[in-house]
Amino acid sequence: MVVVVLEMVVGQLHGGVHLHVQCMQFVMMCVLVSQSISPILFMFIYIVHSKTALYKAAKPARYNYERTNKEEFMKLARLLPATTVYAHCDLPCGVYDPAQARIEAESVLAITKKMADNQDPDFRTRALILKEQRGELVKHHLWVLWTDYFKPEHLEKHPDLHDLFWRATKAAGQAKHSSDPADAQKSLDLIAEIDAVFKATKQK
Numbered sequence: 565m566v567v568v569v570l571e572m573v574v575g576q577l578h579g580g581v582h583l584h585v586q587c588m589q590f591v592m593m594c595v596l597v598s599q600s601i602s603p604i605l606f607m608f609i610y611i612v613h614s615k616t617a618l619y620k621a622a623k624p625a626r627y628n629y630e631r632t633n634k635e636e637f638m639k640l641a642r643l644l645p646a647t648t649v650y651a652h653c654d655l656p657c658g659v660y661d662p663a664q665a666r667i668e669a670e671s672v673l674a675i676t677k678k679m680a681d682n683q684d685p686d687f688r689t690r691a692l693i694l695k696e697q698r699g700e701l702v703k704h705h706l707w708v709l710w711t712d713y714f715k716p717e718h719l720e721k722h723p724d725l726h727d728l729f730w731r732a733t734k735a736a737g738q739a740k741h742s743s744d745p746a747d748a749q750k751s752l753d754l755i756a757e758i759d760a761v762f763k764a765t766k767q768k
Contacts, residue, residue: 660713662759665705665736669755671698672739673748680743699740702751706733709758714765722761732758 675695679688710729719725732754739748 660709660762662705662709662755662762665702665709666752666755666759668698668701668705669736669739669748669752671695672702672736673745673752676739676743676745676748680745696740699736702736702740702755703733706736706755706758709762713762718761718765722764725761728754728757728761 672695675691675698679691679695682688682691706729710733714725722728732751735747735751735754739751742748
């Protein structure tokens with residue numbers, strides 16, 4: 565099957581064989597379904613044929629040729645396996661706020677208190693998992709503020725900023741694995757100090 569398809573493509577390149585685009589697509593779909601060739605080789609054969617057939621067909625304008633070729637490629641892309649990727653926006657969009665860390669820290673405190681008042685093992689297991697997740701988010705939001713928002717000019721006006729963030733992230737880690745509400749409250753208090761510095765940088 566692979567040899568037949570390659571011979572048809574070579575014949576198309578040399579003008580010996582002329583296949584309609586839809587017919588060639590059908591043949592290649594059959595080849596792909598039967599897994600006779602790899603998806604990469606399938607893509608190569610498809611693109612070569614599409615470019616050649618479109619070039620021979622009445623010599624269309626360059627814009628129409630590129631647009632049609634793009635549409636054909638997009639059809640091909642829909643046949644290939646899709647992969648989901650995740651990323652954090654590090655653009656200087658200005659949408660930063662310690663409130664994100666504060667909300668998660670408040671969740672840690674609330675969960676810690678609920679765990680102290682409930683001895684059901686299933687409830688405590690679920691609460692512990694949620695507390696770990698919320699505690700990790702506290703640290704994440706603090707790190708984003710520390711590394712992405714605050715600039716050297718802020719450090720000049722607030723020289724203890726690095727130490728404050730270090731203590732806040734350490735407190736968030738302590739609150740994450742502690743069953744003492746006081747540790748969760750200490751994390752909230754340090755986030756409040758960071759919030760005060762953050763608001764001061766917003767003043768003009």
